[in-house]
Amino acid sequence: MEPKLQAILDDVARARGRVVALTGAGISAESGIPTFRGPEGYWVVGSRNYMPQEMATHEMFQRAPEEVWRWYLYRFGVCRLARPNPGHAALVALERALGDRFTLVTQNIDGLHRRAGSERVLCIHGDAAHVRCADGCGAGVTDLPPFAQRGKDDPFTSEDRARLACPSCGGWLRPHVLWFDEYYDEANYRMESALRAAGAADLLLVVGTSGATNLPMQIGRLAFERAAALVDVNPEENPFAELAARASRGFFARGSACERLPAIVAALLA
Numbered sequence: 001m002e003p004k005l006q007a008i009l010d011d012v013a014r015a016r017g018r019v020v021a022l023t024g025a026g027i028s029a030e031s032g033i034p035t036f037r038g039p040e041g042y043w044v045v046g047s048r049n050y051m052p053q054e055m056a057t058h059e060m061f062q063r064a065p066e067e068v069w070r071w072y073l074y075r076f077g078v079c080r081l082a083r084p085n086p087g088h089a090a091l092v093a094l095e096r097a098l099g100d101r102f103t104l105v106t107q108n109i110d111g112l113h114r115r116a117g118s119e120r121v122l123c124i125h126g127d128a129a130h131v132r133c134a135d136g137c138g139a140g141v142t143d144l145p146p147f148a149q150r151g152k153d154d155p156f157t158s159e160d161r162a163r164l165a166c167p168s169c170g171g172w173l174r175p176h177v178l179w180f181d182e183y184y185d186e187a188n189y190r191m192e193s194a195l196r197a198a199g200a201a202d203l204l205l206v207v208g209t210s211g212a213t214n215l216p217m218q219i220g221r222l223a224f225e226r227a228a229a230l231v232d233v234n235p236e237e238n239p240f241a242e243l244a245a246r247a248s249r250g251f252f253a254r255g256s257a258c259e260r261l262p263a264i265v266a267a268l269l270a
Ligand SMILES: [Zn+2]
Pocket: 133, 134, 135, 136, 137, 138, 139, 166, 167, 168, 169, 170, 171
C-alpha cells in the first residue's frame, strides 16, 4: 500500500474515529450489474429508444406506468441474479468491527450491501426490494411482491397489475427509488441522516462513484470542509479524487473496490 494512504488509515485507526463509506455504481459493476446509464440501459418503447434518465422519472410513470414497471421488473431481475463481491464483504467486516462508529451511505438500489450482510445502510437512492404507494396514501414502504425473472420483451400482464396495486387505496405501487425528476428527502431517502453522518465522520471512504448526483457531492464537500480524512477508491479520475488531492489527509486510491477495499479495511482494523 502507498505510504501516504497507510499513514492516513493508521491515523484514523489510532483515533478510533468514525467512518462513513459512500458507495456508487462502481462497486456493483464488479458484481456484473451494468450502470444503466450507458447504451445497456436503453429501453425500447414502440419505435423509440428511451434513456434511463427518461425512464426513471415521475413524469414517465404518470404517462406509462406499465412500461416503467416492465423496465424495473427486468432491471430488478438483473440485480437479484448478481452476487455481492469482496468489496461488499470488506465493508461488512468494517461495520462489524466498528459498530456504531460506521455508517454506509449507498447510491445503489440493488440491495447487494444488505445481501452481503451490511446493516447500517442509508439507501439515498432507494432500494429495489421495496415499493410504496405512488399516491402517497400512507400505506408505507413494503417489500416488492415476488416476480419471476423477466426478459426485456416480456409483456406486462393483468396479474402484474394486480400484484402492483396498493393494498390500502388500490392505486399503483411504485418502485421505492429516487427518480431523476424528484428530490432527496429524509423520509424516503435518508438525506439528513446521510449528511449528519458525513458531518461527524473522521474518514470518508468514497467507493466507485463519479459524484454525478448532488447529495454524494455535498457529502464529499462536507467531509472536506470539516477536514476529515478523505480516501477515494475509483479506477478513474473523478470529482472526489480532486477533493482528496486538495485535502490535507486525502488520497486517491486508483483501482476498483475489489482490488483496493480489502487492504484498506485491513489497515483500518490493524
Ligand atoms: Zn395507496
